[in-house]
Amino acid sequence: MLRLFFRIFTSIQTERNLKVAAVHRSFCSAASLPASVWSGFAVKTIMEPKLYRPPPEVRGMTSLDKEAFTQTITVPALRVPTGVLNKVVKSLRKATIQRPGVPRVVQDKEESSDFRLVLLDPHRGSSPSFFSEAEAEALRSFSVAEELQYYELRLTYHNLKSEEVLEAVLPQGQDVTSGFSRVGHIAHMNLRDHQLPYKNLIGQVIMDKNPGVTCVVNKTNMIDSTYRNFKMEVLAGEENMVAKVKENGVTYEFDFSRVYWNPRLSTEHQRVVQLVKRGDTVFDVFAGVGPFAIPAARSGANVLANDLNPESHRWLQHNCKLNKVEKKVRTFNLDGRAFIQGPVKQELPVLLKGKANVHVVMNLPALALEFLDAFRGLLHQETSCDENLPTVHCYGFSKDDNPEMDVVERASRSLGFPLKDQCSVHFVRNVAPNKDMMCVSFTLPKEVLFSADYEQTEPSVEPAPKRQKCEEATDST
Numbered sequence: 512m513l514r515l516f517f518r519i520f521t522s523i524q525t526e527r528n529l530k531v532a533a534v535h536r537s538f539c540s541a542a543s544l545p546a547s548v549w550s551g552f553a554v555k556t557i558m559e560p561k562l563y564r565p566p567p568e569v570r571g572m573t574s575l576d577k578e579a580f581t582q583t584i585t586v587p588a589l590r591v592p593t594g595v596l597n598k599v600v601k602s603l604r605k606a607t608i609q610r611p612g613v614p615r616v617v618q619d620k621e622e623s624s625d626f627r628l629v630l631l632d633p634h635r636g637s638s639p640s641f642f643s644e645a646e647a648e649a650l651r652s653f654s655v656a657e658e659l660q661y662y663e664l665r666l667t668y669h670n671l672k673s674e675e676v677l678e679a680v681l682p683q684g685q686d687v688t689s690g691f692s693r694v695g696h697i698a699h700m701n702l703r704d705h706q707l708p709y710k711n712l713i714g715q716v717i718m719d720k721n722p723g724v725t726c727v728v729n730k731t732n733m734i735d736s737t738y739r740n741f742k743m744e745v746l747a748g749e750e751n752m753v754a755k756v757k758e759n760g761v762t763y764e765f766d767f768s769r770v771y772w773n774p775r776l777s778t779e780h781q782r783v784v785q786l787v788k789r790g791d792t793v794f795d796v797f798a799g800v801g802p803f804a805i806p807a808a809r810s811g812a813n814v815l816a817n818d819l820n821p822e823s824h825r826w827l828q829h830n831c832k833l834n835k836v837e838k839k840v841r842t843f844n845l846d847g848r849a850f851i852q853g854p855v856k857q858e859l860p861v862l863l864k865g866k867a868n869v870h871v872v873m874n875l876p877a878l879a880l881e882f883l884d885a886f887r888g889l890l891h892q893e894t895s896c897d898e899n900l901p902t903v904h905c906y907g908f909s910k911d912d913n914p915e916m917d918v919v920e921r922a923s924r925s926l927g928f929p930l931k932d933q934c935s936v937h938f939v940r941n942v943a944p945n946k947d948m949m950c951v952s953f954t955l956p957k958e959v960l961f962s963a964d965y966e967q968t969e970p971s972v973e974p975a976p977k978r979q980k981c982e983e984a985t986d987s988t
């Protein structure tokens with residue numbers, strides 16, 4: 512059997528100024544190429560991983576010129592009779608070219624209706640034969656010769672992946688991370704300093720290469736506001752910041768520039784909501800736009816949800832209506848401490864006498880542990896009981912070597928009660944190098960709740976608590 516060795520003729524031509532058809536065709540039979548091209552030892556060349564690399568002239572481009580990415584590369588192809596074309600394509604699935612927008616089957620040079628060319632993966636060829644044993648066997652069974660042709664393929668911007676475009680444009684040797692979080696139609700990036708001169712180009716590429724993304728924004732500051740939202744700059748696309756997202760089957764709408772939303776918390780929301788049963792009561796102290804409160808209400812719980820940010824509160828109410836749970840959720844626009852010392856304090860005495868469970872969710876990881884002191888002596892005027900005490904799920908960031916111990920100690924200090932051995936700690940996620948988000952869950956000790964030792968400070972609705980800077984180099988919780 513004739514074993515073909517070939518190499519890709521790597522003449523890649525920039526076609527910046529060429530006005531040619533979408534796929535420019537030019538063929539030459541492999542047999543007609545010079546012997547050097549046919550050397551079996553030149554097979555290595557076809558492993559060239561940068562075959563699809565855009566023309567070098569695009570390096571440093573700051574305003575996207577899509578035409579400048581057009582080039583012609585030579586790829587191997589197999590001439591196949593149309594009668595067996597489908598079967599051959601199926602048998603060669605792993606050997607055919609895989610590029611966005613590039614057809615696997617094209618007309619052959621004579622534009623004959625009897626034959627087509629099947630374009631093959633130019634990176635193939637690590638073995639002596641282009642085809643595997645099974646592929647070669649299939650070709651024999653269809654009486655198709657293994658003789659390879661060359662096909663000049665016109666590659667455009669549209670055939671490149673976003674990383675390939677950005678790698679070619681941004682300074683060599685510097686990190687090209689094109690990662691982003693998706694919030695509905697918004698792609699949210701966190702660009703580094705060296706990427707900023709290219710920010711609009713990056714935004715455009717991300718929008719072009721991700722169907723459904725119609726707006727790309729860059730975070731322009733660390734989260735340092737009370738409301739946990741951050742300033743952002745639109746890099747490309749529409750300026751519409753009202754996003755619609757689905758999380759765990761629930762739809763939310765909100766203005767992403769004015770409230771907090773983190774798509775990376777969906778698993779955590781689900782984990783906690785799964786602990787809630789029909790008839791339970793949930794107090795969500797830092798509710799945001801409702802990702803704990805609304806699914807809990809949908810599970811049949813009665814929910815009291817609070818957020819200090821008037822915008823969050825507005826969208827929380829909107830989302831309750833959107834998900835038809837407005838009768839199950841009472842919303843508040845208070846400081847968390849005022850919420851605990853107001854609505855929570857009012858509701859608890861009756862709930863403690865009931866059978867259904869009570870949950871308190873406190874997801875403001877930069878500060879929530881410090882709010883736990885609001886429970887000290889909360890019910891000091893009531894008769895102490897140790898049944899049906901609330902379960903608290905309180906979140907905290909930790910940069911400690913032992914984050915579990917750290918958050919338990921901080922929660923204990925805030926409560927004035929040792930929680931060690933009386934709580935569970937759940938690692939939620941790593942938010943930045945050496946910074947973890949943790950959740951401490953515990954039954955609120957009766958010694959804390961009914962303690963007469965603590966004087967309640969008056970709940971303050973105004974002013975809002977001091978703004979705290981929270982360094983979050985890579986993430987936005």
Ligand SMILES: C[S@@+](CC[C@H](N)C(=O)[O-])C[C@H]1O[C@@H](n2cnc3c(N)ncnc32)[C@H](O)[C@@H]1O
Pocket residue numbers: 737738739770771772773776796797798799800801802803817818819820823845846847848874875876976988
């Ligand atoms: C980290 S976000 C969590 C939101 C939501 N629970 C979630 O999981 O997506 C914290 C929320 O607490 C709110 N917040 C910040 N300080 C607050 C305070 N002192 N009292 C009440 N809410 C506060 C912010 O507006 C923000 O919506």
